[in-house]
Amino acid sequence: MEIKPRKKSDCGGIIMMPLKVNIPDPNDKSWEETKCPECGAVCWKRPLPKGFREDMFNGKMCTMCALKRGLR
């Protein structure tokens, strides 16, 4: 098992996507509507911070699935 240094986000390697039911109309136009690969709920894909790539994370899911898994 590989131990990686913690990044500034401190989020545990999962990209969390806010649910559309929680944020129906985001101010940020760079958010893209997508579906959670875990539960299929409509959620928002936000652009990753500078220097991050999607393949640096363990996966992505909506905030609800992250909560169910005990992630923050």
Ligand SMILES: [Zn+2]
């Ligand atoms: Zn989900």
